[in-house]
Amino acid sequence: MGKMKPVISLSTSYLQRRFGDDGYAMLCDAAELGYEYVEIGHSTPVSAVGGILKAVSEGVVKVSSTHNFCPIPPYTTGPSPDLYSPSTPSARESSQWIRHTGNSLEFGASAGSKALVCHAGSLSYFFFRPGAKVEEFLEKKEYAGLAENEAYQKALENFLGSAARRSKRDYANMVANFAAVSESAREKGIFLCIENREHVADIPLESNFCELMRAFAEVPQVRAWHDVGHSMIKQLSGFCTQMEFAESIAGYQAGWHLHDCTENGRDHVAIGSGAIDFRALSRFFDPQKHIFTLELNSAVDRQDAADSLKRVQDLMP
Template sequence: MPATSSILSLSTCWNSHRHTEGRALAQEAHELGFEWIEVSHGTKISLLPGLLEAVAAGEIQVSSLHNFCPPPVEVTMDAPDAYEFTSDKTWERERAISLTKKTLAMATRFGTDRVVIHLGSARIRSFTDKLEAMALAGQLYSRDYSDLKLKFVAQRQTASALAMDRVRAALDQLLPVCEAEGVRLGIETRSHYEQIPSQHEMLLLLEEYKDCPWVGSWHDFGHVQRQANLALLDHETYLSQISAHLIGCHVHDVAWPMKDHRAPLSTGGVALEKLMPLVPAGVPLIWELSPGNRREAVVEALNRWREKFPA
């Protein structure tokens, strides 16, 4: 992959549902102005042969795969968290590891050395949705909000150790496969506070695996902004702490406080002009957009992007 920060990639999560043939999916991305795509977790198995043909023909390049790809055949919906490395159920953890190994092998077939992974979640009750509802109702700095957030943080810290032990156990099984396939794992920043890793956990993992070439960070701008909007972290600080370890980014905007996966530079919810200079050159930027973004809006956003962030 060329060493430039201007490589833009479009996640297939935006248009895969509209296609029955993978080559047509790739063609649509190329027509929009993207030379790269990320094959996302919701991409149907039936689309993969056509996508592989498009890659082989030089019609598109693949920046990355998002776990799980191919998706589990027994799950009929797009569910990247259907199986978690942190589950209390041994069989579920084993299934998550098995599916991830298949994703690593598929990445090699697509000619990419990057796989984005979700690590799981702490085994606690989630209050993220409640906090978001309170923030939306104007209660962000109320006493009730502060009390609930502090309770959530305390429970989250208590549950961290067990979840992290399970994450390490999963990585121990995956890293030999990463080395055999020549594929790196990008640990994605998450949108919900109960999800792994938290900011502290990400830094801990990056330190523990600093000498491992197969583990890096994957910054999701929209996800981190959602937590920043709940006063759980500072976006600029977090990105600056992990930027040296970045192997990729998901780029999308947020309509305050939690409606993410909007076209970049469309809502102003993410301060991209301030944050993008923190991303090292050569790190691919994957536009991870919800299917609800209109084609015209994506084209407009892409034109604005190239004006603000020229190659």
């Protein structure tokens, strides 16, 4: 039996602003750019769903994955991946997360998706923000010199210690909420994928992402999803090194968000226009198991979006 062809897709977040409600034209445009697969993004309105399903049924493209929440609830507009959090201590918000994640799974199944990418929220504190000092240093995105800045390193050390302790409660909430939708995901053949994030207080933390994944031992539908732009920003900020993080989650991973990131932290740019060493990262690529999604900013030139696909194809082992 021959090797599986890599599943390399384009996030419709790149196209959504241009096409709005016209899901059919949006997927046709992805095909014109050379993409065989798309990830339906977290800014997709309900009004675009009919056209998307029509394009899929006609074989215009295939759907590799969707991004929670998808389609977005009718009472909101624009990108809404953080509308509800699975790490919340609130029973009411948990109920809403479960409900709308269920809707995302239903849509994903109808489109043939194999993965649902989810944000996990941020550390929950009631009266103070221990990451505030770190955020002050990072506000101007002047990353050069942070490694030698004693005040920054002390603030980062203090934050990471506090964050590791706080995250245990948030992770317990996540396990409960993902478990609540895991049977539906299993029946539909869809993995629930937790994405690494770029902001200071976002979870999962790079330092204990694997601890979280081990907590899902009884919830096998849950996987990790590596966004390389986000891990590059965390490397620039001194939270981790991108290669060590990639190695740490490799055994739990179902897919990637691929885009480049400049040395001043501007991500979602075309592959090859930033500072990420994709050749080095590619040793963790597994075309037999992973989905590879190009998640580009809508401002990226169309030719660069097409070229990014070719660059990723050339990286495949």
